[in-house]
Amino acid sequence: MAEPAMQLKNLKKTIKKKPIIKGLNFDIYPGEVFGFLGPNGAGKTTTIRMMAGLMKMTEGDVIIQGKSVKKDFKDAIRHVGGIVENPEMYPFMSGWKNLLHYSRMMPGISKERMEEVVALVGLEKRIKEKVSKYSLGMRQRLGIAQALLHNPSILILDEPTNGLDPAGIREVRRYIRQLAEHQGVAVIVSSHILSEMEMMCDRIGIIKNGELITIQTVKDTVQQTDRNELHLEVDETEKVKGYLKEWGNEDVKTENGYLIISVTREQIPVVIRQLVEKGVNIYGANVHHSTLEDKFLDLIGEGAIE
Amino acid sequence: MSNFFQLVRNEQMKLYSQTATWVMYGILAVLVIGFAIVLKVNGDVNGGDYGGNWEKALQEENAQLEKQMKENEFAGDYATQQIALNEYRIEHDIAPGGYNIWDFVQENQSNAAIISLFTIIVAAGIIANEFKWGTIKLLLLRPISRTKILFSKYVSVLVYAITMLVFLLILAVICGAIFFGIEQSAQPYLYYQDGTVQEMPMIQLVSIKYFLGSVNLVMMASFAFMISAVFRNSSLAIGIAIFLMMAGNSIVMFFADYDWSKFILFANTDLTQHIIGTPMNEDLTLSFSVTVLLVYFVIFLTLAWAAFTKRDVANA
Numbered sequence: 320m321a322e323p324a325m326q327l328k329n330l331k332k333t334i335k336k337k338p339i340i341k342g343l344n345f346d347i348y349p350g351e352v353f354g355f356l357g358p359n360g361a362g363k364t365t366t367i368r369m370m371a372g373l374m375k376m377t378e379g380d381v382i383i384q385g386k387s388v389k390k391d392f393k394d395a396i397r398h399v400g401g402i403v404e405n406p407e408m409y410p411f412m413s414g415w416k417n418l419l420h421y422s423r424m425m426p427g428i429s430k431e432r433m434e435e436v437v438a439l440v441g442l443e444k445r446i447k448e449k450v451s452k453y454s455l456g457m458r459q460r461l462g463i464a465q466a467l468l469h470n471p472s473i474l475i476l477d478e479p480t481n482g483l484d485p486a487g488i489r490e491v492r493r494y495i496r497q498l499a500e501h502q503g504v505a506v507i508v509s510s511h512i513l514s515e516m517e518m519m520c521d522r523i524g525i526i527k528n529g530e531l532i533t534i535q536t537v538k539d540t541v542q543q544t545d546r547n548e549l550h551l552e553v554d555e556t557e558k559v560k561g562y563l564k565e566w567g568n569e570d571v572k573t574e575n576g577y578l579i580i581s582v583t584r585e586q587i588p589v590v591i592r593q594l595v596e597k598g599v600n601i602y603g604a605n606v607h608h609s610t611l612e613d614k615f616l617d618l619i620g621e622g623a624i625e
Numbered sequence: 626m627s628n629f630f631q632l633v634r635n636e637q638m639k640l641y642s643q644t645a646t647w648v649m650y651g652i653l654a655v656l657v658i659g660f661a662i663v664l665k666v667n668g669d670v671n672g673g674d675y676g677g678n679w680e681k682a683l684q685e686e687n688a689q690l691e692k693q694m695k696e697n698e699f700a701g702d703y704a705t706q707q708i709a710l711n712e713y714r715i716e717h718d719i720a721p722g723g724y725n726i727w728d729f730v731q732e733n734q735s736n737a738a739i740i741s742l743f744t745i746i747v748a749a750g751i752i753a754n755e756f757k758w759g760t761i762k763l764l765l766l767r768p769i770s771r772t773k774i775l776f777s778k779y780v781s782v783l784v785y786a787i788t789m790l791v792f793l794l795i796l797a798v799i800c801g802a803i804f805f806g807i808e809q810s811a812q813p814y815l816y817y818q819d820g821t822v823q824e825m826p827m828i829q830l831v832s833i834k835y836f837l838g839s840v841n842l843v844m845m846a847s848f849a850f851m852i853s854a855v856f857r858n859s860s861l862a863i864g865i866a867i868f869l870m871m872a873g874n875s876i877v878m879f880f881a882d883y884d885w886s887k888f889i890l891f892a893n894t895d896l897t898q899h900i901i902g903t904p905m906n907e908d909l910t911l912s913f914s915v916t917v918l919l920v921y922f923v924i925f926l927t928l929a930w931a932a933f934t935k936r937d938v939a940n941a
């Protein structure tokens with residue numbers, strides 16, 4: 320694999336003696352979208368603030384393109400573009416002036432580049448208007464535009480879909496995928512909404528109470544959850560249970576008069592055919608996909624916020 | 626360095642994109658023009674007109690003053706100075722002029738207090754507002770050190786203050802010329818110092834007054850800037866700075882009996898006392914005042930710097 324674009328090394332943060340981030344270790348690679356998933360208060364924003372140099376690290380370090388954020392802030396952070404929490408812009412200036420403001424803070428950003436990012440996020444028509452007249456979605460897009468101005472190799476977006484409608488979310492997903500796939504940008508996206516993460520990320524790190532619980536590649540999770548729950552409405556449930564166990568389905572549950580077994584997609588017709596051959600009356604059969612959501616909830620547990 | 630210049634440009638752009646900034650210029654313009662109209666209409670400005678035989682008039686005035694001095698020992702200081710000034714005029718043939726453009730420009734220096742007020746408001750907001758708006762996060766997420774960003778903001782406050790002073794000066798010159806004319810504007814300014822009468826071109830007096838008058842402005846702006854950086858709250862910074870500015874002289878008076886009162890900031894902010902006047906306390910030399918001011922200045926900026934560069938951006 321390529322060199323990591325960003326590395327978290329035993330990153331810790333303690334605020335007023337309370338440990339908020341308890342030692343995060345992971346690498347993010349060029350061209351991947353890394354999802355940082357966790358319930359509200361898990362510590363996503365705090366971690367991102369440390370990555371961005373807004374908060375000091377209590378312990379550990381963040382290495383960006385080989386440079387330490389702690390020791391070599393300017394050389395590390397020049398590779399980063401981002402939004403932290405809300406896309407706050409200067410409301411009394413136009414979108415264009417906001418971009419001009421940020422373009423002056425980094426060398427070599429031309430008017431053409433500014434126009435390019437405006438076009439990328441589709442704000443051409445409204446860019447001369449004051450930001451105070453923008454909707455949240457437009458501000459979110461302007462936020463992404465300013466983050467991309469200097470062609471960063473790492474893009475950090477904290478809850479970029481917050482407050483967006485489904486169309487807006489789809490659009491953000493499209494930019495993000497495009498940046499990662501076509502320009503090799505390493506994108507870090509945080510969210511507390513799993514379904515969004517599943518759709519845009521290559522890997523998802525789940526954080527709870529300041530600790531990383533697991534990192535899963537999205538393909539993995541799809542395979543692992545490729546088991547379906549088959550709900551069967553039959554009479555003579557005890558007899559049927561016996562057949563099922565005989566055929567290797569050890570884990571048979573009964574719920575509201577339904578028998579529930581866990582099977583792969585291929586097994587569904589086989590099981591039904593075998594039951595019919597045994598003369599079992601099947602009054603109904605439903606298939607439930609166990610989602611990553613269930614898995615997520617399993618992983619973080621109920622009452623995830625301490 | 627060009628980088629720093631761009632940061633200052635940014636700050637100016639943000640400042641002048643806000644309506645409040647233009648309102649400040651509007652208020653200042655109304656004050657200057659209004660003052661000119663009031664003076665003109667009330668006609669106070671002709672008080673210094675002695676008519677054709679000014680020498681005789683001044684001699685009479687001196688005789689009057691000498692009589693007063695004999696009758697009343699407390700009339701001393703003012704009378705001695707006035708007599709000396711009048712005699713100097715007669716000797717050097719410098720007629721006391723009527724009210725003209727320079728008098729108006731000079732009097733308008735008092736509007737520096739208004740500019741101080743506005744500069745305090747700007748200085749108090751320039752850091753605190755970034756926190757209030759939440760824009761501080763994106764501002765600091767750039768390959769630029771916090772120190773540089775802080776000083777670009779400080780320099781921006783000074784640029785704003787200077788721009789306002791220049792605006793005041795130009796407006797006062799224009800209004801002065803229109804309302805009070807430019808006749809006799811070449812006459813020098815006479816003042817009494819160390820027992821003798823001194824002469825100074827009016828334009829020099831105006832420059833000195835405007836320049837030295839800005840010392841107080843710069844100190845109060847630096848103070849507000851520091852509070853803004855430390856507490857990240859503009860209302861607090863405005864409140865404390867304006868209170869101190871208003872109460873400054875009273876504070877000095879209140880503690881005047883103590884020896885350490887000369888170290889109070891406000892005992893030193895009026896540098897004009899050393900140049901065209903007599904300081905209230907003989908320990909207060911020009912170099913002493915400048916040293917005290919520099920110490921305060923360094924303390925303010927160091928505190929602002931420490932607060933801005935060392936602390937987490939946690940709640941913005």
Ligand SMILES: Nc1ncnc2c1ncn2[C@@H]1O[C@H](COP(=O)(O)OP(=O)(O)O)[C@@H](O)[C@H]1O
Nearest residue numbers: 334339358359360361362363364365366939940
């Ligand atoms: N400045 C702060 N002072 C004290 N506690 C804080 C501060 N900032 C965040 N926290 C706490 O840290 C935890 C993580 O917060 P945050 O990083 O904002 O979570 P997330 O972004 O995942 O919702 C929360 O429990 C929050 O209360």
Ligand SMILES: [Mg+2]
Nearest residue numbers: 363364404478
């Ligand atoms: Mg958050």
